[in-house]
Amino acid sequence: MRVFISVDMEGVCGVVHWNQTQHGKEDYERMRRLMTEEVNAAVEGAFAAGAKEIVVNDSHNAMRNVVIEDLHPDVRLITGSTKPMSMMEGLTGDFDAVFLVGYHSRASSTGVLNHTYTGRVAHYWVNGKVMGETGMNALIAGYHRVPVVLVTGDSVVTKEAQELLGDVVTQ
Numbered sequence: 001m002r003v004f005i006s007v008d009m010e011g012v013c014g015v016v017h018w019n020q021t022q023h024g025k026e027d028y029e030r031m032r033r034l035m036t037e038e039v040n041a042a043v044e045g046a047f048a049a050g051a052k053e054i055v056v057n058d059s060h061n062a063m064r065n066v067v068i069e070d071l072h073p074d075v076r077l078i079t080g081s082t083k084p085m086s087m088m089e090g091l092t093g094d095f096d097a098v099f100l101v102g103y104h105s106r107a108s109s110t111g112v113l114n115h116t117y118t119g120r121v122a123h124y125w126v127n128g129k130v131m132g133e134t135g136m137n138a139l140i141a142g143y144h145r146v147p148v149v150l151v152t153g154d155s156v157v158t159k160e161a162q163e164l165l166g167d168v169v170t171q
């Protein structure tokens with residue numbers, strides 16, 4: 001089983017302010033370590049469930065947040081930007097499952113650091129359905145026919161994921 005993990009930061013446990021998500025700002029160094037530990041928890045769960053190969057795509061901002069020295073040693077990390085497929089860079093149809101970790105609720109929702117891609121998007125629809133980054137990236141996973149099986153993040157994005165994806169584990 002091959003697992004693809006896209007990790008964002010605004011939905012990581014403990015992150016509640018924009019400053020905590022930006023290089024050089026207050027608390028960022030702490031929060032990037034929490035982000036890395038959240039990835040490690042997902043990685044350990046995936047290995048325990050039988051994953052043989054795991055790819056982690058750092059998907060937040062400049063996409064070089066995960067602390068490489070602290071990351072589980074048995075995964076491959078895609079770090080840095082610009083990436084053509086952005087938050088889903090590296091995903092192919094050869095994977096069996098996608099995890100979206102540290103995700104946040106869509107723009108104009110009530111989630112703590114809600115937004116969709118940039119702060120300039122108020123609403124984003126596909127075929128009349130309002131979506132955020134969870135929906136946007138689940139569509140890319142769907143294109144490759146790989147199911148999104150886990151979404152972790154703030155309390156609003158987990159509801160968003162359930163409404164959009166139905167049979168998905170959220171935390």
Ligand SMILES: [Zn+2]
Nearest residue numbers: 008009060061
């Ligand atoms: Zn982000």
